[in-house]
Amino acid sequence: MLDLKFIRDNRNLVRNGAEAKGITISLDEIFILDDKRRALIQEGDALKAKRNLVSAQVGKIKKQGGDAGAVIAEMESVKNRIQEIDPEIRDIELNLNSLLLTVPNVPHPSVPIGKTPADNKEIFRWGEMLITDFPLKPHWELTEKLGIVDFDRGAKVSGAGFPFYVGKGATLERALINFFLDQATERGYKEIMPPIVVNEDSARGTGQIPDKEDLMYIVERDKLYMIPTAEVPVTNFHREEQLNEKDLPIRYAAYTPCFRREAGSYGKDVRGLNRLHQFDKVELVKFVHPSKSYDELESLRQDAEHLLQLLGLPYHTLLMCTGDMGFTQSKKYDLEVWAPGQQKWLEVSSCSNFESFQARRMNIKFRPGNGGKSEIVHTLNGSGLALPRVVAALTEHYQTPEGKVIIPKALHQYTKFEVIG
Protein backbone atom coordinates (compact mmCIF):
# COMPACT_ATOMS: atom_id res chain seq x y z
CA MET A 1 0.00 0.00 0.00
CA LEU A 2 0.99 3.59 -0.50
CA ASP A 3 1.51 6.08 2.29
CA LEU A 4 -1.53 8.26 2.87
CA LYS A 5 0.66 11.35 3.16
CA PHE A 6 2.34 10.49 -0.10
CA ILE A 7 -1.05 10.19 -1.79
CA ARG A 8 -2.14 13.50 -0.32
CA ASP A 9 0.98 15.26 -1.55
CA ASN A 10 1.13 13.57 -4.94
CA ARG A 11 -2.48 13.15 -5.94
CA ASN A 12 -1.90 13.64 -9.65
CA LEU A 13 0.99 11.25 -9.79
CA VAL A 14 -1.04 8.60 -8.00
CA ARG A 15 -4.13 9.23 -10.10
CA ASN A 16 -2.23 9.07 -13.38
CA GLY A 17 -0.33 6.01 -12.27
CA ALA A 18 -3.50 4.12 -11.53
CA GLU A 19 -5.02 5.22 -14.81
CA ALA A 20 -1.95 4.05 -16.72
CA LYS A 21 -2.35 0.66 -15.09
CA GLY A 22 -5.98 0.64 -16.14
CA ILE A 23 -7.22 0.67 -12.55
CA THR A 24 -10.04 2.91 -11.43
CA ILE A 25 -9.72 4.42 -8.00
CA SER A 26 -11.55 7.03 -6.03
CA LEU A 27 -9.09 9.35 -4.38
CA ASP A 28 -11.75 11.91 -3.50
CA GLU A 29 -13.40 9.53 -1.10
CA ILE A 30 -10.05 8.98 0.56
CA PHE A 31 -9.47 12.69 0.98
CA ILE A 32 -12.96 13.29 2.40
CA LEU A 33 -12.49 10.54 4.96
CA ASP A 34 -9.02 11.77 5.78
CA ASP A 35 -10.25 15.32 6.41
CA LYS A 36 -12.98 14.02 8.65
CA ARG A 37 -10.53 11.85 10.49
CA ARG A 38 -8.12 14.65 11.14
CA ALA A 39 -10.85 16.98 12.39
CA LEU A 40 -12.05 14.35 14.84
CA ILE A 41 -8.54 13.63 16.03
CA GLN A 42 -7.97 17.27 16.76
CA GLU A 43 -11.20 17.56 18.71
CA GLY A 44 -10.57 14.34 20.59
CA ASP A 45 -6.97 15.14 21.42
CA ALA A 46 -7.94 18.50 22.86
CA LEU A 47 -10.55 16.85 25.08
CA LYS A 48 -8.15 14.17 26.19
CA ALA A 49 -5.54 16.77 27.04
CA LYS A 50 -8.11 18.48 29.22
CA ARG A 51 -9.05 15.21 30.86
CA ASN A 52 -5.45 14.39 31.67
CA LEU A 53 -4.92 17.81 33.17
CA VAL A 54 -8.04 17.68 35.32
CA SER A 55 -7.37 14.17 36.50
CA ALA A 56 -3.96 15.25 37.72
CA GLN A 57 -5.68 18.02 39.66
CA VAL A 58 -8.14 15.56 41.12
CA GLY A 59 -5.28 13.52 42.41
CA LYS A 60 -3.84 16.57 44.13
CA ILE A 61 -7.15 17.65 45.63
CA LYS A 62 -7.81 14.22 47.02
CA LYS A 63 -4.36 14.00 48.47
CA GLN A 64 -5.02 17.22 50.35
CA GLY A 65 -8.30 15.80 51.58
CA GLY A 66 -10.45 18.16 49.48
CA ASP A 67 -13.68 17.42 47.65
CA ALA A 68 -13.21 16.86 43.91
CA GLY A 69 -16.85 16.10 43.21
CA ALA A 70 -17.56 19.30 41.31
CA VAL A 71 -14.58 18.90 39.00
CA ILE A 72 -15.37 15.28 38.33
CA ALA A 73 -18.96 16.14 37.43
CA GLU A 74 -17.70 18.75 35.02
CA MET A 75 -15.68 16.08 33.22
CA GLU A 76 -18.77 14.01 32.56
CA SER A 77 -19.56 15.69 29.24
CA VAL A 78 -15.91 15.54 28.16
CA LYS A 79 -15.83 11.85 28.88
CA ASN A 80 -19.02 11.26 26.90
CA ARG A 81 -17.80 13.17 23.88
CA ILE A 82 -14.54 11.23 23.88
CA GLN A 83 -16.50 8.03 23.94
CA GLU A 84 -18.38 9.19 20.86
CA ILE A 85 -15.33 10.33 18.95
CA ASP A 86 -12.99 7.38 19.44
CA PRO A 87 -15.16 4.72 17.81
CA GLU A 88 -15.97 7.12 15.01
CA ILE A 89 -12.28 7.63 14.28
CA ARG A 90 -11.68 3.94 14.35
CA ASP A 91 -14.52 3.37 11.94
CA ILE A 92 -13.17 5.94 9.54
CA GLU A 93 -9.67 4.54 9.73
CA LEU A 94 -10.94 1.07 8.98
CA ASN A 95 -12.70 2.42 5.93
CA LEU A 96 -9.75 4.50 4.92
CA ASN A 97 -7.46 1.54 5.19
CA SER A 98 -9.50 -0.66 2.93
CA LEU A 99 -9.68 2.20 0.42
CA LEU A 100 -5.91 2.59 0.58
CA LEU A 101 -5.56 -1.05 -0.34
CA THR A 102 -7.33 -0.32 -3.62
CA VAL A 103 -4.69 2.22 -4.68
CA PRO A 104 -2.07 0.61 -6.90
CA ASN A 105 1.65 1.25 -6.76
CA VAL A 106 2.89 4.08 -8.96
CA PRO A 107 4.83 2.96 -12.06
CA HIS A 108 8.42 4.11 -12.36
CA PRO A 109 8.96 6.87 -14.98
CA SER A 110 10.97 4.45 -17.13
CA VAL A 111 7.97 2.15 -17.56
CA PRO A 112 6.29 2.44 -20.97
CA ILE A 113 2.64 3.47 -20.95
CA GLY A 114 0.49 0.82 -22.52
CA LYS A 115 -2.57 -1.33 -22.25
CA THR A 116 -1.79 -4.80 -23.51
CA PRO A 117 1.15 -7.20 -23.74
CA ALA A 118 1.73 -5.78 -27.21
CA ASP A 119 2.91 -2.58 -25.55
CA ASN A 120 5.67 -4.31 -23.61
CA LYS A 121 9.16 -3.40 -24.76
CA GLU A 122 11.74 -5.99 -25.65
CA ILE A 123 14.96 -4.68 -24.16
CA PHE A 124 17.26 -7.64 -24.66
CA ARG A 125 17.51 -10.75 -26.76
CA TRP A 126 19.98 -13.59 -26.37
CA GLY A 127 20.73 -16.76 -28.30
CA GLU A 128 19.79 -18.14 -31.70
CA MET A 129 16.35 -19.51 -32.34
CA LEU A 130 16.81 -23.10 -33.35
CA ILE A 131 16.51 -23.93 -37.03
CA THR A 132 16.65 -27.60 -38.02
CA ASP A 133 16.27 -29.77 -41.08
CA PHE A 134 13.88 -32.04 -39.24
CA PRO A 135 10.46 -31.22 -37.81
CA LEU A 136 10.63 -30.11 -34.17
CA LYS A 137 8.30 -31.73 -31.71
CA PRO A 138 6.57 -30.01 -28.81
CA HIS A 139 7.82 -31.13 -25.41
CA TRP A 140 4.67 -33.05 -24.49
CA GLU A 141 5.32 -35.45 -27.33
CA LEU A 142 8.98 -35.82 -26.42
CA THR A 143 8.42 -36.30 -22.72
CA GLU A 144 5.68 -38.80 -23.29
CA LYS A 145 7.71 -40.85 -25.70
CA LEU A 146 10.70 -40.77 -23.37
CA GLY A 147 8.53 -41.59 -20.39
CA ILE A 148 9.94 -38.77 -18.28
CA VAL A 149 6.74 -36.90 -17.49
CA ASP A 150 3.49 -38.76 -16.81
CA PHE A 151 0.49 -36.48 -17.19
CA ASP A 152 -2.14 -39.23 -17.32
CA ARG A 153 -1.26 -40.84 -14.04
CA GLY A 154 -0.91 -37.39 -12.50
CA ALA A 155 -4.48 -36.69 -13.59
CA LYS A 156 -5.61 -39.98 -12.10
CA VAL A 157 -3.90 -39.46 -8.77
CA SER A 158 -4.39 -35.72 -8.27
CA GLY A 159 -5.96 -34.05 -11.29
CA ALA A 160 -5.01 -32.28 -14.48
CA GLY A 161 -2.00 -30.06 -13.97
CA PHE A 162 -0.33 -32.35 -11.43
CA PRO A 163 2.16 -34.40 -13.45
CA PHE A 164 4.57 -37.04 -12.21
CA TYR A 165 8.20 -36.63 -13.20
CA VAL A 166 9.63 -40.06 -13.77
CA GLY A 167 13.13 -41.52 -14.04
CA LYS A 168 15.51 -39.15 -15.80
CA GLY A 169 12.70 -36.61 -15.83
CA ALA A 170 12.66 -36.58 -12.05
CA THR A 171 16.44 -36.38 -11.96
CA LEU A 172 16.44 -33.51 -14.42
CA GLU A 173 13.98 -31.63 -12.23
CA ARG A 174 16.13 -32.16 -9.17
CA ALA A 175 19.27 -31.22 -11.13
CA LEU A 176 17.76 -27.92 -12.23
CA ILE A 177 16.72 -27.05 -8.68
CA ASN A 178 20.23 -27.68 -7.40
CA PHE A 179 21.81 -25.86 -10.31
CA PHE A 180 19.63 -22.79 -9.77
CA LEU A 181 20.24 -22.74 -6.03
CA ASP A 182 23.99 -23.15 -6.42
CA GLN A 183 24.13 -20.34 -8.96
CA ALA A 184 22.14 -18.07 -6.66
CA THR A 185 24.39 -18.84 -3.73
CA GLU A 186 27.43 -18.05 -5.84
CA ARG A 187 25.90 -14.70 -6.71
CA GLY A 188 25.37 -13.66 -3.13
CA TYR A 189 21.98 -15.04 -2.19
CA LYS A 190 21.48 -16.94 1.03
CA GLU A 191 19.70 -20.23 0.58
CA ILE A 192 16.51 -20.53 2.58
CA MET A 193 13.89 -23.25 2.66
CA PRO A 194 10.52 -21.96 3.82
CA PRO A 195 7.24 -23.58 4.83
CA ILE A 196 4.94 -24.07 1.87
CA VAL A 197 1.76 -23.20 3.71
CA VAL A 198 1.32 -19.84 5.44
CA ASN A 199 -1.16 -18.30 7.83
CA GLU A 200 -3.62 -15.49 7.13
CA ASP A 201 -1.37 -12.68 8.27
CA SER A 202 1.31 -13.77 5.83
CA ALA A 203 -1.15 -14.17 2.99
CA ARG A 204 -2.33 -10.65 3.68
CA GLY A 205 1.22 -9.34 3.98
CA THR A 206 2.15 -10.00 0.38
CA GLY A 207 -1.33 -9.17 -0.87
CA GLN A 208 -2.61 -12.66 -1.71
CA ILE A 209 -5.69 -11.90 0.34
CA PRO A 210 -8.14 -10.28 0.26
CA ASP A 211 -8.30 -10.11 -3.53
CA LYS A 212 -6.32 -13.02 -4.95
CA GLU A 213 -7.91 -15.77 -2.89
CA ASP A 214 -9.19 -17.54 -5.99
CA LEU A 215 -5.64 -18.19 -7.13
CA MET A 216 -4.76 -20.21 -4.07
CA TYR A 217 -5.45 -23.59 -2.61
CA ILE A 218 -6.71 -23.01 0.92
CA VAL A 219 -6.58 -25.46 3.80
CA GLU A 220 -9.89 -24.29 5.19
CA ARG A 221 -9.87 -26.32 8.37
CA ASP A 222 -6.62 -24.87 9.66
CA LYS A 223 -6.87 -21.48 7.97
CA LEU A 224 -3.70 -22.10 6.04
CA TYR A 225 -2.83 -21.07 2.52
CA MET A 226 -0.73 -23.14 0.15
CA ILE A 227 1.84 -20.81 -1.30
CA PRO A 228 1.55 -19.76 -4.96
CA THR A 229 5.22 -18.74 -4.84
CA ALA A 230 8.08 -18.70 -2.34
CA GLU A 231 7.78 -14.92 -2.42
CA VAL A 232 5.02 -15.23 0.16
CA PRO A 233 6.83 -16.99 3.01
CA VAL A 234 10.24 -15.50 2.24
CA THR A 235 9.09 -11.89 2.09
CA ASN A 236 7.09 -12.45 5.27
CA PHE A 237 10.25 -13.80 6.90
CA HIS A 238 11.05 -10.26 8.04
CA ARG A 239 7.49 -9.06 8.60
CA GLU A 240 7.17 -6.63 11.54
CA GLU A 241 10.92 -6.38 11.86
CA GLN A 242 13.37 -3.56 12.08
CA LEU A 243 16.50 -4.44 10.16
CA ASN A 244 19.99 -3.04 10.50
CA GLU A 245 21.08 -0.80 7.67
CA LYS A 246 24.46 -2.47 7.55
CA ASP A 247 22.77 -5.83 6.92
CA LEU A 248 21.23 -4.51 3.70
CA PRO A 249 20.89 -5.69 1.05
CA ILE A 250 19.51 -9.02 2.25
CA ARG A 251 19.19 -11.55 -0.56
CA TYR A 252 17.51 -14.94 -0.33
CA ALA A 253 17.11 -17.80 -2.76
CA ALA A 254 14.39 -20.31 -1.99
CA TYR A 255 13.26 -23.46 -3.71
CA THR A 256 9.64 -24.46 -3.15
CA PRO A 257 6.83 -26.21 -4.92
CA CYS A 258 4.19 -23.64 -5.90
CA PHE A 259 0.47 -24.20 -6.00
CA ARG A 260 -1.94 -22.32 -8.21
CA ARG A 261 -5.58 -23.00 -8.87
CA GLU A 262 -5.45 -21.14 -12.18
CA ALA A 263 -9.22 -20.90 -12.13
CA GLY A 264 -10.54 -19.46 -15.34
CA SER A 265 -7.36 -19.93 -17.31
CA TYR A 266 -8.32 -23.22 -18.92
CA GLY A 267 -8.09 -23.59 -22.65
CA LYS A 268 -5.08 -21.41 -23.35
CA ASP A 269 -1.47 -22.45 -23.17
CA VAL A 270 -2.29 -25.37 -20.96
CA ARG A 271 -0.73 -28.15 -22.94
CA GLY A 272 1.99 -30.19 -21.36
CA LEU A 273 4.14 -28.32 -18.89
CA ASN A 274 3.06 -24.84 -19.97
CA ARG A 275 0.66 -24.27 -17.10
CA LEU A 276 0.39 -26.47 -14.01
CA HIS A 277 -1.36 -26.43 -10.66
CA GLN A 278 1.79 -27.53 -8.90
CA PHE A 279 5.25 -26.66 -10.08
CA ASP A 280 8.77 -26.16 -8.80
CA LYS A 281 10.43 -22.80 -8.68
CA VAL A 282 13.50 -21.16 -7.24
CA GLU A 283 12.63 -17.65 -6.14
CA LEU A 284 15.00 -14.77 -5.46
CA VAL A 285 13.93 -12.20 -2.87
CA LYS A 286 15.70 -9.01 -1.82
CA PHE A 287 15.31 -6.50 0.97
CA VAL A 288 17.26 -3.40 0.03
CA HIS A 289 17.96 0.23 0.83
CA PRO A 290 15.49 2.52 -1.00
CA SER A 291 18.28 4.30 -2.84
CA LYS A 292 19.54 1.00 -4.30
CA SER A 293 16.37 -0.74 -5.37
CA TYR A 294 16.59 0.01 -9.09
CA ASP A 295 20.21 -1.13 -9.26
CA GLU A 296 19.14 -4.26 -7.44
CA LEU A 297 16.35 -4.79 -9.96
CA GLU A 298 18.86 -4.75 -12.81
CA SER A 299 21.17 -7.22 -11.08
CA LEU A 300 18.22 -9.40 -10.19
CA ARG A 301 17.21 -9.52 -13.82
CA GLN A 302 20.76 -10.37 -14.83
CA ASP A 303 20.97 -13.10 -12.21
CA ALA A 304 17.93 -14.72 -13.76
CA GLU A 305 19.14 -14.20 -17.33
CA HIS A 306 22.49 -15.71 -16.49
CA LEU A 307 20.80 -19.04 -15.79
CA LEU A 308 19.28 -19.22 -19.24
CA GLN A 309 22.61 -18.32 -20.78
CA LEU A 310 24.35 -21.13 -18.92
CA LEU A 311 21.67 -23.49 -20.15
CA GLY A 312 22.13 -22.14 -23.68
CA LEU A 313 18.45 -21.39 -24.12
CA PRO A 314 17.47 -18.43 -26.31
CA TYR A 315 15.37 -15.87 -24.49
CA HIS A 316 14.34 -12.28 -24.52
CA THR A 317 13.67 -9.79 -21.76
CA LEU A 318 10.58 -7.59 -21.76
CA LEU A 319 10.03 -4.40 -19.86
CA MET A 320 6.39 -4.64 -18.93
CA CYS A 321 4.14 -1.72 -19.80
CA THR A 322 1.93 -0.03 -17.23
CA GLY A 323 -1.17 -1.97 -18.22
CA ASP A 324 0.51 -5.37 -17.98
CA MET A 325 2.57 -5.04 -14.87
CA GLY A 326 0.24 -5.62 -11.98
CA PHE A 327 -1.07 -3.80 -8.98
CA THR A 328 1.85 -3.92 -6.58
CA GLN A 329 4.86 -3.42 -8.85
CA SER A 330 6.54 -0.18 -9.75
CA LYS A 331 8.66 -1.82 -12.44
CA LYS A 332 8.77 -5.32 -13.81
CA TYR A 333 10.73 -7.38 -16.31
CA ASP A 334 9.61 -10.68 -17.75
CA LEU A 335 12.03 -13.23 -19.13
CA GLU A 336 10.64 -15.43 -21.88
CA VAL A 337 12.42 -18.47 -23.15
CA TRP A 338 12.00 -19.66 -26.74
CA ALA A 339 10.25 -23.01 -27.07
CA PRO A 340 10.99 -24.03 -30.70
CA GLY A 341 8.75 -27.08 -30.68
CA GLN A 342 5.71 -24.86 -30.10
CA GLN A 343 7.14 -21.77 -31.75
CA LYS A 344 6.29 -19.83 -28.63
CA TRP A 345 7.83 -17.62 -25.99
CA LEU A 346 7.27 -18.99 -22.49
CA GLU A 347 7.53 -16.81 -19.41
CA VAL A 348 10.02 -18.31 -16.99
CA SER A 349 10.78 -15.37 -14.76
CA SER A 350 9.25 -12.17 -13.63
CA CYS A 351 11.50 -9.70 -11.82
CA SER A 352 9.84 -6.87 -9.95
CA ASN A 353 10.62 -3.91 -7.78
CA PHE A 354 7.84 -3.18 -5.29
CA GLU A 355 9.65 -0.24 -3.73
CA SER A 356 8.06 0.25 -0.30
CA PHE A 357 4.62 -0.98 -1.37
CA GLN A 358 4.87 -4.48 0.13
CA ALA A 359 7.16 -3.54 2.98
CA ARG A 360 4.85 -0.81 4.24
CA ARG A 361 2.02 -3.24 4.58
CA MET A 362 4.31 -5.73 6.29
CA ASN A 363 5.98 -3.06 8.37
CA ILE A 364 9.56 -3.93 7.47
CA LYS A 365 11.89 -1.09 8.31
CA PHE A 366 15.53 -0.40 8.81
CA ARG A 367 17.32 1.97 11.13
CA PRO A 368 19.76 4.17 9.22
CA GLY A 369 23.37 3.96 10.37
CA ASN A 370 23.50 7.69 11.06
CA GLY A 371 20.94 7.34 13.82
CA GLY A 372 18.10 8.96 11.89
CA LYS A 373 14.47 7.95 11.72
CA SER A 374 13.72 4.42 10.63
CA GLU A 375 12.62 3.97 7.03
CA ILE A 376 10.66 1.39 5.09
CA VAL A 377 12.86 -0.99 3.08
CA HIS A 378 12.31 -1.75 -0.57
CA THR A 379 11.52 -5.31 -1.59
CA LEU A 380 12.11 -7.08 -4.89
CA ASN A 381 11.66 -10.54 -6.17
CA GLY A 382 12.14 -12.59 -9.28
CA SER A 383 12.04 -16.18 -10.34
CA GLY A 384 15.31 -17.83 -10.88
CA LEU A 385 13.68 -19.79 -12.43
CA ALA A 386 10.32 -21.51 -12.78
CA LEU A 387 11.09 -25.10 -13.72
CA PRO A 388 8.37 -26.58 -15.95
CA ARG A 389 8.71 -24.14 -18.79
CA VAL A 390 12.47 -24.39 -18.61
CA VAL A 391 12.09 -28.16 -18.96
CA ALA A 392 9.70 -27.57 -21.84
CA ALA A 393 12.06 -25.24 -23.68
CA LEU A 394 15.08 -27.35 -22.86
CA THR A 395 13.62 -30.58 -24.23
CA GLU A 396 12.37 -28.84 -27.34
CA HIS A 397 15.62 -26.96 -27.93
CA TYR A 398 17.93 -29.92 -27.35
CA GLN A 399 15.89 -32.60 -29.11
CA THR A 400 17.48 -34.81 -31.75
CA PRO A 401 15.87 -36.16 -34.93
CA GLU A 402 15.45 -39.49 -33.12
CA GLY A 403 13.52 -37.82 -30.29
CA LYS A 404 16.31 -37.91 -27.74
CA VAL A 405 17.19 -34.94 -25.56
CA ILE A 406 20.76 -33.76 -25.09
CA ILE A 407 21.46 -32.38 -21.62
CA PRO A 408 23.29 -29.02 -21.65
CA LYS A 409 26.76 -29.14 -20.21
CA ALA A 410 26.05 -26.95 -17.21
CA LEU A 411 23.78 -29.66 -15.84
CA HIS A 412 26.02 -32.70 -16.32
CA GLN A 413 27.52 -32.54 -12.86
CA TYR A 414 23.98 -32.59 -11.48
CA THR A 415 22.28 -35.15 -13.73
CA LYS A 416 25.25 -37.52 -14.09
CA PHE A 417 23.92 -38.32 -17.56
CA GLU A 418 24.29 -36.37 -20.80
CA VAL A 419 21.35 -37.53 -22.85
CA ILE A 420 17.83 -38.77 -22.30
CA GLY A 421 16.62 -41.55 -24.56
Added chain:
RNA sequence: GGAGAGGUGCGAGAGUGGUUGAAUCGACCGGUCUCGAAAACCGGAAUAGCCGCAAGGUUAUCGAGGGUUCGAAUCCCUCCCUCUCCGCCA
Protein backbone atom coordinates in the same frame (compact mmCIF):
# COMPACT_ATOMS: atom_id res chain seq x y z
C1' G B 1 -6.09 -34.09 22.25
C1' G B 2 -4.90 -33.23 28.13
C1' A B 3 -2.09 -29.97 31.88
C1' G B 4 0.75 -25.64 32.96
C1' A B 5 3.67 -20.91 31.90
C1' G B 6 4.02 -16.51 29.33
C1' G B 7 3.25 -12.31 25.72
C1' U B 8 6.74 -5.15 27.77
C1' G B 9 11.00 -0.65 23.53
C1' C B 10 15.72 -2.66 17.88
C1' G B 11 17.06 -7.26 21.11
C1' A B 12 17.43 -9.46 26.08
C1' G B 13 14.84 -8.35 30.46
C1' A B 14 12.72 -5.51 35.24
C1' G B 15 8.34 -3.51 36.64
C1' U B 16 1.20 -5.42 40.48
C1' G B 17 -3.17 1.43 40.52
C1' G B 18 -0.66 8.08 40.61
C1' U B 19 6.23 12.36 37.22
C1' U B 20 6.68 4.58 34.40
C1' G B 21 7.15 6.35 28.03
C1' A B 22 8.68 2.67 31.02
C1' A B 23 14.81 0.37 35.45
C1' U B 24 19.13 -2.47 33.74
C1' C B 25 22.15 -4.75 30.01
C1' G B 26 23.20 -5.20 24.80
C1' A B 27 22.80 -3.19 19.71
C1' C B 28 22.74 1.87 17.63
C1' C B 29 24.44 7.29 17.25
C1' G B 30 27.83 11.38 19.16
C1' G B 31 32.20 12.39 22.08
C1' U B 32 36.88 11.46 25.13
C1' C B 33 41.30 8.41 24.73
C1' U B 34 44.47 6.51 20.15
C1' C B 35 48.84 7.37 14.54
C1' G B 36 44.31 4.53 13.61
C1' A B 37 41.15 0.83 15.61
C1' A B 38 39.49 -2.19 19.72
C1' A B 39 38.60 -1.80 24.85
C1' A B 40 37.21 1.62 28.60
C1' C B 41 34.63 5.96 30.01
C1' C B 42 30.96 10.17 29.23
C1' G B 43 26.59 11.57 26.69
C1' G B 44 22.19 10.79 23.27
C1' A B 45 18.18 8.24 21.53
C1' A B 46 11.11 4.64 21.66
C1' U B 47 7.21 4.38 17.76
C1' A B 48 3.03 6.43 15.42
C1' G B 49 -1.01 10.08 14.64
C1' C B 50 -2.49 15.25 14.87
C1' C B 51 -1.30 20.82 15.08
C1' G B 52 2.99 23.97 13.64
C1' C B 53 7.48 27.13 8.58
C1' A B 54 10.17 25.76 12.84
C1' A B 55 11.23 25.48 17.91
C1' G B 56 7.86 22.84 20.02
C1' G B 57 2.99 21.20 21.68
C1' U B 58 -0.52 17.33 22.11
C1' U B 59 -2.69 12.37 21.87
C1' A B 60 -2.10 7.21 21.59
C1' U B 61 0.86 2.84 22.23
C1' C B 62 3.65 -2.45 27.39
C1' G B 63 -0.31 -9.24 22.21
C1' A B 64 -5.83 -7.52 20.50
C1' G B 65 -10.64 -5.86 22.07
C1' G B 66 -13.79 -4.45 26.09
C1' G B 67 -14.60 -3.18 31.50
C1' U B 68 -13.51 -0.97 36.64
C1' U B 69 -11.31 4.06 38.16
C1' C B 70 -10.67 10.98 38.64
C1' G B 71 -6.23 8.00 36.98
C1' A B 72 -4.04 1.30 34.47
C1' A B 73 1.76 -1.96 31.68
C1' U B 74 -0.09 -2.87 36.68
C1' C B 75 -7.12 -5.03 38.69
C1' C B 76 -11.50 -7.79 35.91
C1' C B 77 -13.67 -10.20 31.27
C1' U B 78 -13.22 -12.09 26.14
C1' C B 79 -10.14 -13.40 22.15
C1' C B 80 -5.34 -14.36 19.62
C1' C B 81 -0.40 -16.12 19.75
C1' U B 82 4.06 -18.48 21.75
C1' C B 83 6.57 -21.84 24.98
C1' U B 84 7.00 -26.26 28.40
C1' C B 85 5.28 -31.18 30.01
C1' C B 86 2.13 -35.62 28.85
C1' G B 87 -0.32 -38.51 24.90
C1' C B 88 -0.32 -39.63 19.51
C1' C B 89 2.60 -39.58 15.00
C1' A B 90 6.89 -38.78 11.64
